[in-house]
Each structure stands twice: as structure tokens, then as C-alpha cells.
Amino acid sequence: MSSRTPLMAGNWKMNLNHLEAIAHVQKLAFALSDKDYEAVEVAVLPPFTDLRSVQTLVDGDKLKIAYGAQDISAHDGGAYTGEISGPMLAKLKCSYVAIGHSERRQYHGEDEEIVGAKVKAAYKHGITPILCVGEGLDVRKAGNQVEHTLAQLDGALKDVPAEQAESIVIAYEPVWAIGTGEVATPEDAQEVCGAIRGRLAELYDQELADKVRIQYGGSVKSGNVAAIMAQPDVDGALVGGAALDADEFVKIVRFRD
Numbered sequence: 001m002s003s004r005t006p007l008m009a010g011n012w013k014m015n016l017n018h019l020e021a022i023a024h025v026q027k028l029a030f031a032l033s034d035k036d037y038e039a040v041e042v043a044v045l046p047p048f049t050d051l052r053s054v055q056t057l058v059d060g061d062k063l064k065i066a067y068g069a070q071d072i073s074a075h076d077g078g079a080y081t082g083e084i085s086g087p088m089l090a091k092l093k094c095s096y097v098a099i100g101h102s103e104r105r106q107y108h109g110e111d112e113e114i115v116g117a118k119v120k121a122a123y124k125h126g127i128t129p130i131l132c133v134g135e136g137l138d139v140r141k142a143g144n145q146v147e148h149t150l151a152q153l154d155g156a157l158k159d160v161p162a163e164q165a166e167s168i169v170i171a172y173e174p175v176w177a178i179g180t181g182e183v184a185t186p187e188d189a190q191e192v193c194g195a196i197r198g199r200l201a202e203l204y205d206q207e208l209a210d211k212v213r214i215q216y217g218g219s220v221k222s223g224n225v226a227a228i229m230a231q232p233d234v235d236g237a238l239v240g241g242a243a244l245d246a247d248e249f250v251k252i253v254r255f256r257d
């Protein structure tokens with residue numbers, strides 16, 4: 001069995017205002033117990049406007065729920081209207097930040113260069129990147145999913161030293177499976193997650209590759225999570241829609257039950 005602690009993370013996307021966020025995290029905290037936290041790490045990625053409220057709740061009640069942001073600026077500060085910097089997220093004690101989510105790539109034109117710069121910005125401020133990679137439907141239909149996803153990985157990890165890369169979380173999210181109800185088969189997920197680990201071993205070494213957690217994301221639900229988590233190179237899930245229902249997210253966290 002792998003020594004990697006699974007990371008079950010809820011990407012709330014642009015949902016839940018700060019009051020709803022408080023209620024949601026309280027529900028999770030009420031339902032989850034030490035037994036859950038011993039088995040998996042639980043994290044939420046709320047919108048920026050919720051982070052202060054989530055931080056106050058987590059700190060105040062000493063909750064074992066980690067939290068992070070859905071994006072980070074590549075810049076530390078300055079004239080970048082609408083962006084949120086690494087120092088700001090670090091001040092809010094964010095543990096994680098999603099970088100290169102397919103919705104950022106699609107709607108905000110984020111390419112490998114900007115994704116790589118954001119990965120470096122996160123590390124500079126002590127925040128662990130959840131680096132999202134994955135192919136669109138055309139690429140999948142052409143059978144080039146591994147090649148495409150590894151090229152994204154290479155681009156994002158360019159000039160990232162091993163001391164940093166060893167803590168990264170990679171989320172393999174086939175774009176055709178995000179928010180579509182179309183889940184990749186466990187074998188599809190394993191094929192690419194296994195290839196990602198192989199490439200990490202080539203870029204760094206096997207010891208580092210064995211430490212890195214690789215999540216699957218794309219229409220994960222309580223009904224399909226166990227089969228996906230049973231794959232040897234899948235170490236967690238990045239959950240979108242299903243993470244908005246606290247009861248459902250708790251069931252996903254308890255995928256072993």
C-alpha cells in the first residue's frame with residue numbers, strides 16, 4: 001500500500017458566498033471525525049471572498065480541514081487589477097492553491113508559461129500548488145492524452161527544483177469529464193496518473209515521484225470514487241460539483257466505507 005495520504009479537495013469554483021462558506025465548513029466539521037482525518041487529508045478551495053471567513057473558523061475551532069485558493073497571481077503585488085497575490089494568500093494561511101485549472105486555461109488563456117510562473121509564485125510564499133493538467137475531448141479522441149498531459153506537466157515544472165517539486169500535488173483532470181457527468185474509467189485515470197508519476201521520476205527521481213500525490217478530478221461522486229481511488233497511482237480527488245453538497249463530500253471523503 002502506498003504511504004501517500006490521499007488528499008480529497010473540494011473546488012467550490014464560483015459558488016457559495018462567505019456566509020454560505022461558514023455554514024458549509026461547519027457542516028463538514030460536524031460530520032467528520034478524527035478517524036476520517038487519520039485516513040485522508042480534507043481540503044476546501046473556496047472563492048477568494050470566503051477565505052478570511054474560512055480561516056477564522058478553522059483557526060478558531062482548530063479544525064483539521066485544510067483550505068486554499070483557486071488561483072494565485074504570478075506577481076507579488078502592483079498594478080494587476082483583480083488579481084490576488086501569494087503574500088495575500090500566505091497571510092490568510094492558505095495551505096494550497098489550484099493552478100492551471102482547465103477553466104482558467106479556457107476562459108483566461110492561461111498557458112504553460114503563466115502556469116509555471118504561478119507554480120513558482122506559490123512556492124515562493126510557502127503555498128502548495130495543486131497543479132491541474134489534463135486533455136480535452138479532441139486530444140482524447142486522437143489517443144494523445146498522455147503526451148498532451150505530460151507536455152503540460154513539463155511546462156509547469158520547468159526550473160522547479162526537487163526540494164519544491166516533492167511537495168506538489170498534481171490533479172489529473174480530463175477536461176471532457178469536468179462538470180459533464182462523464183467520468184473517466186478507473187483505467188483511464190490510472191493510465192495518465194501512472195504516466196505522470198513516470199515523468200516525475202524522469203524529471204527528478206523515483207523517490208520524489210513516489211512521494212507526490214496525484215489526484216483525479218472530473219465528475220467524482222460518492223458512487224464512483226472508490227473504484228478510482230483503488231488505482232495505484234491515484235492519491236486523491238479534486239471534486240467540483242459534488243463538493244458543494246456537504247453530505248455528498250463527506251461520503252467522498254469516506255470512500256473506503
Ligand code: PEP
Pocket residue numbers: 011013173177178179180181217218219220238239240241242
Ligand atoms: C473541478 O472543478 O476540478 C471538477 C473536477 O469539477 P466536477 O467534479 O464538477 O467535474
